[in-house]
Amino acid sequence: MNRLYHYPLSPFSRKVRLSMAEKKIEVELVEERYWEQDADFLRRNPAGKVPVLKMGNRTMADSTAICEYLEDSHPTPPLLPNGAEGRYEARRIVAWFDDKFYKEVTAKLLGERVFRKVMGTGYPDSTNVKAGSRAVKYHLDYMAHLLDQRRWLAGNDMTLADFAAAAQLSCLDYISDVDWNRHEVVKDWYAKIKSRPAFRSLLADQVPGFPQPAHYADLDF
């Protein structure tokens, strides 16, 4: 059985969970408090981060390398377009969310509001929270700009770019930090992706000490 070591509110774990579910690859989820740097876990991934995927006798780390592996080894349904240009655009947007959005928004909002408490590293830093709240607006505007020209973020087909974005946004939505009314086109996009069967497992996530808000799992939010 495939096994994914993950954390429910890790956007990088969620990106892999969405890809596997969309490709109908069964996987057992094992919650990993990776910041405790358990020796067994560090043996599985010397980088000390989730997600880590065990598939057969292979143990794999790094969400981007894992998603590319899933694409190479389980090409149906494809999560990257066919041509080099389309693939570039999807990967550029994946990197945008994994790097820029994560650093500017997720790390600042989720990092301060949830992870500080969970990891026991003190009170939220309000400067970071304010910076994250400002930055999320700019990113939602950028998404609206893309979605005004295309059905999905990287083109007219759903790709890994949509999963990378939804992985970050769904974590923030769990703590009610996304203003879905800012752009109708972004809300419609999230409603479409949220209603996919691949999303169900994310909507069932529960984090002790942080009860799920009512709108989080509601498809008609």
Add this chain to the structure above:
Amino acid sequence: MNRLYHYPLSPFSRKVRLSMAEKKIEVELVEERYWEQDADFLRRNPAGKVPVLKMGNRTMADSTAICEYLEDSHPTPPLLPNGAEGRYEARRIVAWFDDKFYKEVTAKLLGERVFRKVMGTGYPDSTNVKAGSRAVKYHLDYMAHLLDQRRWLAGNDMTLADFAAAAQLSCLDYISDVDWNRHEVVKDWYAKIKSRPAFRSLLADQVPGFPQPAHYADLDF
């Protein structure tokens, strides 16, 4: 003509320069002081970072997406192995150097010793410099561990993983921050990659205020 907006001591620019040179794709280099956030440059890449590649009428950003694009559009010579497993391993190591090595070593050593001066953001923070000097040893040990089992970092063929590593290490070597005598196997690996024609342009780089040390361009260092 293809044009790459880069900065000489940007490891991510160097990774793209190495890939393009290895694939014999001609490109004009344009030095970009990206931290000045010039409006023209931000129009080319809203993420505000180098490298940015202009190829025909396409403008591309994000070094990982660019390298994958080059692989898709110019597959010869290949810089990723054939099978899904080999490709995974190469991409994992690329991410290791782009993310972990960069954050733990390059940002701390090059960031403090060079970029602070170039960008005018004050004096080096000695805590960061010390942390970077400690971390580089651990990474050199990890490379030796890999190279004890393989001819190149990701297997028996040279891949993008070697370019990602050499891109970071060559920047540090420019400021004499790599102890090549720590592991003979790592020194041999660097000597091999440094003597490739693709490396020549990197060895000619000059940064005002930071004269090239004698060993930097010496193939017999």
